[in-house]
Amino acid sequence: MGRLKKSKVEKSPFKLRQRQLADGRISLFIDHIHNGKHSYEFLKLYLLPETSEKIRRENNRTARLADDILRKRIEEYFEKEADRIGERDLAETPLSEFIDILIAEKKRKNNRTNQFVTVKGNLQLFHPDTRMCDIDKRYCIDYADWLRHTCVSRLGKPLAPQTTFNYFWHLGIILSNAYRMGYIRQNPWCLLDSSDKIREPERQHRFLTLDEVRILEDTPYHHELVKRAFLFSCFCGLRISDVLNIKWSDIYSNNGLTYVSIIMKKTSRPISIPLTAKALHWLPERNDDSPRIFRGLPSETQINKHLKKWVSEAGISGNIHYHVSRHTYGTMLMTAGVDLYTASKLMGHSDIRATQVYSQIIDKKKQEAVSLIDDVF
Structure with missing residues (x-):
């Protein structure tokens, strides 16, 4: 199977860059890529050579301020993207495209997204071209069964119980967000019985005495x-x-x-x-x-x-x-x-x-x- 293409929604055209100045300072600026061309927003924020603890802490505050400005630019961009996508019936949105939107939202909040990227690939393997309106209780139950008995790891081995649980419950997180954002009118996850869901295995934490x-x-x-x-x-x-x-x-x-x-x-x-x-x-x-x-x-x-x-x-x-x-x-x-x-x-x-x-x-x-x-x- 070929490598899955990333949605344009997932990609941000804004990157935070650094430039070393002649006086030893590091200038922070935002690189905006549009239609293959670069434009730059110089933030007038500078990192100083870390010669003391006070300067190190000041640099941390400066870096956080630059990150806040970057997140604001990205948020404005994705709001425009969401408006563009919202012009059609949300229920017809492909599941993979909605996960891309969810990933973009989590990136703006500095939340981890690796698991959602992996689950997106698994869901496309399970049922390609699934739309939000296609997901019902039966879909969730069949996905749980597929994870238990069909899905394999990159090494071709059955999934570990903890991995199976994580993948399945991430579908629940995706559906809860889809309901919150208006992409589905009813959350099929709420229709599942406890016996339909994959239970979390008891974790064994090895530690040294x-x-x-x-x-x-x-x-x-x-x-x-x-x-x-x-x-x-x-x-x-x-x-x-x-x-x-x-x-x-x-x-x-x-x-x-x-x-x-x-x-x-x-x-x-x-x-x-x-x-x-x-x-x-x-x-x-x-x-x-x-x-x-x-x-x-x-x-x-x-x-x-x-x-x-x-x-x-x-x-x-x-x-x-x-x-x-x-x-x-x-x-x-x-x-x-x-x-x-x-x-x-x-x-x-x-x-x-x-x-x-x-x-x-x-x-x-x-x-x-x-x-x-x-x-x-």
């Missing part, structure tokens, strides 16, 4: 930077996407504490985390030749291969990948008695329900411990 962390600390590994990065994340909870880009300028001291302050790549949310002595211990020696702290780390795929080998050498079983470090940090917080609200802020969660997972893990471990006592006696 304190003893396992100590074993890894004592186990040498030839790729020292991989070891340092992983243990650093165990004690601060940063994702690999953030660790790969973290800079020395992101670390600062205030009132005797050392913090790392970044904008998380996954959520685009700013976060400032106080670093423990353990986290600071696993930072590599500072190299003035590079602003990045963990410069030289391999790709995430290669890092996970290193982790499997290192963990095996340490005698620890289980599927250990880099994100296990974040789960480990979360369970450490719960074990230490940190309240849910504080833990959610330390981990950068926008929804406290994501943090509750770690509390549930600890509760389950307590129940297992009590059961062991009952078994002994």
Whole structure:
């Protein structure tokens, strides 16, 4: 099957660009592409060389202001596109085109869209050329059955239960938005019985116990930077996407504490985390030749291969990948008695329900411990 074409609605003709000036400043401007021609809107906003923490924070405010202007230009553009599309009966809109509109709306709000792009491709494989008016209760039930028994991954394997659940429930999100925006008069998702829907499987979050962390600390590994990065994340909870880009300028001291302050790549949310002595211990020696702290780390795929080998050498079983470090940090917080609200802020969660997972893990471990006592006696 050929590669799916992107809708014109999904594409924005506006891009935020940078230009280095002779005095060291970086000028921010918007590049507007129309009919193959470029026009430029210079914002009179400048990023200064980051010689102090105050300037770094000012640059962050300037960058956010430029992003706000860009989003406004994009929003105005897509409002015109929506008006153009609205000239015909909305119910006749192809499902793929509506998903493009939904993706564009989420991009304007800086929300993640990867899952919607994937689901769009799956829905086109399931029933090509589907219109909004074609979607009913039977369509939803058949889609659930197709995901369970027919749809396969890129490697040709059946979908994992969690993936099946995610794809199916994204159809529900799409239909809820279609009803909200007037593309359908009745939401067929509301007609489904609980038995018609795919249920979410119970998640198994692998994490390292304190003893396992100590074993890894004592186990040498030839790729020292991989070891340092992983243990650093165990004690601060940063994702690999953030660790790969973290800079020395992101670390600062205030009132005797050392913090790392970044904008998380996954959520685009700013976060400032106080670093423990353990986290600071696993930072590599500072190299003035590079602003990045963990410069030289391999790709995430290669890092996970290193982790499997290192963990095996340490005698620890289980599927250990880099994100296990974040789960480990979360369970450490719960074990230490940190309240849910504080833990959610330390981990950068926008929804406290994501943090509750770690509390549930600890509760389950307590129940297992009590059961062991009952078994002994």
